[in-house]
Amino acid sequence: MLKTVNRVLLGVLGLGLFALGGGVLLGGLDLQRHWGFGMPGWWPFRGPDDVVLGAEGRTRWREESWWWPTVIAVLAVLLALLLWWLLAQRRHRLAAVLLDSEDGAAVRLNGRTLEDVIKEEAQALDGVSRAHVRLTGRPTAPTARVRLLLEAHADPARTLGQLGGETLAHARDSAGLDRLPSTVRLREVRHRADRVAGNGRLPAVRRTG
Numbered sequence: 001m002l003k004t005v006n007r008v009l010l011g012v013l014g015l016g017l018f019a020l021g022g023g024v025l026l027g028g029l030d031l032q033r034h035w036g037f038g039m040p041g042w043w044p045f046r047g048p049d050d051v052v053l054g055a056e057g058r059t060r061w062r063e064e065s066w067w068w069p070t071v072i073a074v075l076a077v078l079l080a081l082l083l084w085w086l087l088a089q090r091r092h093r094l095a096a097v098l099l100d101s102e103d104g105a106a107v108r109l110n111g112r113t114l115e116d117v118i119k120e121e122a123q124a125l126d127g128v129s130r131a132h133v134r135l136t137g138r139p140t141a142p143t144a145r146v147r148l149l150l151e152a153h154a155d156p157a158r159t160l161g162q163l164g165g166e167t168l169a170h171a172r173d174s175a176g177l178d179r180l181p182s183t184v185r186l187r188e189v190r191h192r193a194d195r196v197a198g199n200g201r202l203p204a205v206r207r208t209g
Contacts, residue, residue: 127154
């Protein structure tokens with residue numbers, strides 16, 4: 001889906017820029033007069049002195065009460081769409097992983113299935129409260145992005161070693177991949193603090209599990 005959206009957007013943007021650039025070039029070089037052809041009446045670039053947006057076009061609706069709210073709303077929607085498109089590029093999830101079978105045929109492994117396997121094994125590690133796994137990259141060269149939420153007693157170095165040496169290694173070997181590059185982000189669980197009031201003393205603060 002994302003690939004189709006990208007192609008459509010790039011195609012529309014390319015056609016728009018091509019039409020705009022061609023129109024400016026025709027008017028700037030006065031090719032209509034030199035080559036002896038005419039342009040439609042609505043075409044704005046008819047000669048070297050024409051501009052993209054004239055004074056009348058810039059000020060026609062400026063005194064109308066609806067003009068600036070409409071401009072701001074359109075720009076806000078455009079900005080939101082561009083941000084969504086940008087985030088979609090970064091968060092593109094791999095739908096399937098292509099594997100080579102022993103007979104040379106390509107085998108498709110569901111990307112979500114492999115993510116779930118890594119997630120379940122990661123959450124089984126000591127000190128891991130929750131895990132989130134996402135596969136990105138190319139179908140023939142996947143990359144794992146792992147986020148772990150650690151308990152207070154967890155040893156980050158030990159957890160990271162187990163994740164790379166056991167969990168990710170198991171996933172790589174079971175899927176028949178030569179390599180599985182990974183990016184791991186660790187974060188500690190935030191515990192709520194209970195305040196116990198004493199008689200005439202400052203409140204004591206302790207962490208609860």
